[in-house]
Amino acid sequence: MRLLLVEDDLHLQQHLNSHLVKANYLVDLASDGETGLFQGTEYPYDAAIIDIGLPKIDGISLIKTLRAQHIDFPILILTARDHWQDKVSGLDAGADDYLVKPFQVEELLARLNALIRRSVGQASPIISNGPLQINTKSLEVKVAEQTIQLSSSEYKLLEYLLLHVGEVKSKAELTEHIYNEDFDLDSNVIEVFVRRLRKKLDPQGQYGFIETLRGHGYKLKQLNE
Known part of the structure; x- marks a missing residue:
């Protein structure tokens, strides 16, 4: 999942960034509202964390401008003001x-995880699709109650596809949401990760979790429980 973190306290910004990266998020940083507005309108995000007291453009104005431009990713605000009006x-x-x-x-x-889940219609941190199950809090993956060990990159790809089950996702979109900006779009790394996931999740090919749509991308097939 790709996040936008807009926080002008650089110590707090780096502290949060460190924990978010450890939690398997891809994070873009901004230290003022003007930069946050540019990034929020130019790049695709799954959620944003925005401080209210920002320089150049304050957090409230930043959020209003993003929403006025029909940018609808979930936003979690940070405030040092413990007043209900804020x-x-x-x-x-x-x-x-x-x-x-x-x-x-x-x-x-926990709040960020819940916001992202709710934005795609998932209330629980445990998300299932047929025999496939992931826990977005513990990052645990199971197939038919058997725990599957995935790398960080494999998990990110699987989680994104599962949160958008039934939707076709292009290689470019997958790269934008779950890998760094310097990731080579012309490489075959996405294909490699998909092959690894298929081998680990479904070595006998009995479920057919991930479908390839040539010229369009990949889709996690909707399965019955």
Whole structure:
């Protein structure tokens, strides 16, 4: 999942970035509202974390501008102001949730996970599709109740496809959402990861989890329970 983190406190920004990367997120950083607005309108994100007290463009104005441009990824606001009016202003601007500083990183990760899940219609951190199951909190993957060991890159690809089950995702879109900007779009690495996932999740080919649509991309097939 690709996140936008807009925070002008560089110490907090790096602290959060470190924990988010450890939690398997791909994070783009901005230190002011102007940069955050550019990134938020130019790149595809699965969610954003935005501080209210930003230089150049404040967080409330940034959120209002993003929503006015019909950019609808979930937004979690951070505020040092423990006043209900500030929380209401953020939510009214278009944010989906808020945290008051100081906070525990574990709570931020839990709220962020929930926002992303809800944005694609999933209420529980445990997401199932037929015999396939992932836990977006623990990052555990199971097939027919058997735990499957995946690399970080394999998990990111599987999670994104499962959160968009039944939808065709191009190689470019997969790269934009789950891999770094310097990832080579012309390489065959996505194909390699797909092959690895098929081998690990379905070595006998009995489920056919991931479908290839030539010229279009990949799709995680919707399976009955």
